[in-house]
Amino acid sequence: MENELFMNTEFPPPSEFEPPSSSSAMMLNWALMDPNPQQDSSFLWEKSTDQQQQQSIFDSALSSLVSSPTPTNSNFSGGCGGGGGDGFIIRELIGKLGNIGNHNSSREIYGGTTPMSRSALCYATPMSSPPPPSNSNSHIMMNRTTPLTEFSADPGFAERAARFSCFGSRSFNGRTNSNLPVNNNNVVNNSGKLTRVSSTPALKALVSPEVAPMIPGGEFSRKRKALPKGKSKENPISTASPSPSFSKTAEKKEDWSGKGSKSSDEKGGKRRREDEDDDVEEEEGEGNKSNNTKPPEPPKDYIHVRARRGQATDSHSLAERVRREKIGERMKLLQDLVPGCNKVTGKALMLDEIINYVQSLQRQVEFLSMKLSSVNDTRLEFNVDALVSKDVMIPSSNNRLHEEGLQSKSSSHHHQQLNIYNNNNNSQLHPNNMMLQSPMNSLETSSLARSFTHLPTLTQFTDSISQYQMFSEEDLQSIVGMGVAQNPNHESQHMKLEL
Amino acid sequence: MASADKTINTDVPEKDVFAIHFLQSLSNLRIQNLFNSPDTTNYRVRKIKKAAYVSMARAAGGTSRLWSRALLRRAAKGNNKIVRFPRRKRKVTWKISSKRRRSDQRAPVVEDAAERLRNLVPGGGGMETSKLMEETAHYIKCLSMQVKVMQCLVDGLSPK
Numbered sequence: 001m002e003n004e005l006f007m008n009t010e011f012p013p014p015s016e017f018e019p020p021s022s023s024s025a026m027m028l029n030w031a032l033m034d035p036n037p038q039q040d041s042s043f044l045w046e047k048s049t050d051q052q053q054q055q056s057i058f059d060s061a062l063s064s065l066v067s068s069p070t071p072t073n074s075n076f077s078g079g080c081g082g083g084g085g086d087g088f089i090i091r092e093l094i095g096k097l098g099n100i101g102n103h104n105s106s107r108e109i110y111g112g113t114t115p116m117s118r119s120a121l122c123y124a125t126p127m128s129s130p131p132p133p134s135n136s137n138s139h140i141m142m143n144r145t146t147p148l149t150e151f152s153a154d155p156g157f158a159e160r161a162a163r164f165s166c167f168g169s170r171s172f173n174g175r176t177n178s179n180l181p182v183n184n185n186n187v188v189n190n191s192g193k194l195t196r197v198s199s200t201p202a203l204k205a206l207v208s209p210e211v212a213p214m215i216p217g218g219e220f221s222r223k224r225k226a227l228p229k230g231k232s233k234e235n236p237i238s239t240a241s242p243s244p245s246f247s248k249t250a251e252k253k254e255d256w257s258g259k260g261s262k263s264s265d266e267k268g269g270k271r272r273r274e275d276e277d278d279d280v281e282e283e284e285g286e287g288n289k290s291n292n293t294k295p296p297e298p299p300k301d302y303i304h305v306r307a308r309r310g311q312a313t314d315s316h317s318l319a320e321r322v323r324r325e326k327i328g329e330r331m332k333l334l335q336d337l338v339p340g341c342n343k344v345t346g347k348a349l350m351l352d353e354i355i356n357y358v359q360s361l362q363r364q365v366e367f368l369s370m371k372l373s374s375v376n377d378t379r380l381e382f383n384v385d386a387l388v389s390k391d392v393m394i395p396s397s398n399n400r401l402h403e404e405g406l407q408s409k410s411s412s413h414h415h416q417q418l419n420i421y422n423n424n425n426n427s428q429l430h431p432n433n434m435m436l437q438s439p440m441n442s443l444e445t446s447s448l449a450r451s452f453t454h455l456p457t458l459t460q461f462t463d464s465i466s467q468y469q470m471f472s473e474e475d476l477q478s479i480v481g482m483g484v485a486q487n488p489n490h491e492s493q494h495m496k497l498e499l
Numbered sequence: 500m501a502s503a504d505k506t507i508n509t510d511v512p513e514k515d516v517f518a519i520h521f522l523q524s525l526s527n528l529r530i531q532n533l534f535n536s537p538d539t540t541n542y543r544v545r546k547i548k549k550a551a552y553v554s555m556a557r558a559a560g561g562t563s564r565l566w567s568r569a570l571l572r573r574a575a576k577g578n579n580k581i582v583r584f585p586r587r588k589r590k591v592t593w594k595i596s597s598k599r600r601r602s603d604q605r606a607p608v609v610e611d612a613a614e615r616l617r618n619l620v621p622g623g624g625g626m627e628t629s630k631l632m633e634e635t636a637h638y639i640k641c642l643s644m645q646v647k648v649m650q651c652l653v654d655g656l657s658p659k
Contacts, residue, residue, distance in 0.1 A: 323629065327609060330632030333509065337639050351612030354635065358619045361642040368649040369548040372525075373540060375656040 509633065511640040512558055517648045520554035549574060555645040559637070566634045567641075569622025 311321070331350060335341045338357045344350050528550055553574045556567035613631055617623030620638050623631055 324606065326629040327606075327632060330629055330636065333636050334632060334639070337636055347606070348608045348612065351609065351616070354639075355612060355615050355619065358616070358635065358639060358642070361639065361646060362619070364646045365551055365642065365649065366544075366548055368646065368653055369551050370540075370544045371653045372649065372656070373543040373547050375653060 509636045509640060511637065511644055512560075514644055514648055517555060517558040517641075517644050518651075520558040521551060521645070521648055521652070524550035524554040551645060551649060555641055558645075559641040564634065564637055565626060565630070566620050566622045566638050573621065 311317070328347075331347060334354050335350060338350075338354050341350055341353050344353055525547070528546060552570055556570040556574075559567050562568045562571065609628065613628045616631060616635055617626070620631065620635050623634065626634060
């Protein structure tokens, strides 16, 4: 770490440095403390500071401590060259300087370093987290470090240090570019960069426990915030992915999202379906999410989908999954409807079954209509006699239909119902026929007569309907009542329009 | 899955509703005196079939279902007076082309079957697959109900 410290002294651009006329105190400081032969650069670094200010303050501080007169270049350079004899004095100085460094007042020396160059910042970053100075062993270390602690004490300084860090990985810069809150960045990245040995795991270890509770806030807040509103978890991914330098952070985020998604999967996919425009919204959401770096503003109603663990969090694939689940759900519904679909497994076969069933039903309708047309022909001879019995039979017919209605409610096996009804029909053939024929006969007499009997037929039919009304269930009442309530003339016109 | 999803409603009215509607349409046919001089059985059959479908569509809820709406619209083409369609409160989003294009990429097996289904179910051309499934379910229920009614009628009217 020390090596790192002093290695970084090479980074600062030498252009800013000038040989100072003064600030000799600083020079002494570094000259004494620096075991590294690269002293020149450190000196240069010192020189780049706000020299006058520093020097004055430092001089005053020194003068208070040192009995000797105000140090000048010559003195200190002499001190540098003094060697062993003066070394003791110098060490004392260092110790006292270290003490000075701890004082708040002396912070000003370093605090006023707003125009501090980047080089200084190199020191600031590692110094932000070092332990508070302890006395004995780490004396020199402390001395070495304390000035820098003072540098880093300035929060703004630290911020700038982080920004222009010569540790500066691209990810760091990239992250700052994305306008995340800087403090968190500093904390995370400083700690991450400090422990250079363990880069990713430490980072992950640092970040994941940090981030997981930080979900509502923190550096991922911006991206995560879009989650409840927005569609999916790929927002952090999608925002991370455009910047290729996000290698570490991206993978870190993915791991995090993986963990997060696992936890959320336990909650179950939270989805809120909207009325009818969900497809529209999904469309827009997909288009927005795929390319934007910023989380899109979610529309009002949105489908909330959680990415499950081990599944792709791509926006398209998520929407795909939603759709497939919808379709699967409906297929289950259809499976119950279509008889004989339980044995069949797989969507394709089931769909084939469904298509066959629909086709068969339509064919049945056609066949029965053919039969009806033929039946109507043969039934033309039936006469008013049947009409007489109509009034008697109608309630029973009504009840029959009602029974059928009940049966249809109870079970979903349509064929069975049909059989049951047919059995009923066959068992009570004669009255059934009579009862069913009666309205038909009432209809057919008109055609028989080939005259304008349609009106009486109609009236008869409406009578029958009113009969229904008296004995019918509520739905029948409501439906029929609507028809009957109208004027018979209107009704006839209405019935004409029906076809 | 979708915990907060609305349950798909595929209720159909009772059989008597279908019966009433069908009988009404048949009586209408009588009024038109079609069966007096049948030119072709085919024509009559077609008429009855059309009456059956229309009555089924009406019984199933008129214009509240996509397939019934499409059916009625199709049937109303030949008439002078157009079947009245109530104003819809909700805006209908027509996303046929985009949805179809996108859905073609999804599960081509499902989509092939869905295409066939679209040909069968009235009004299926404008529906997305999931919606199509819903409509198919309701359509199947109504069809089966109509078949039952017609069967009863035929049985009742057929000679012993």
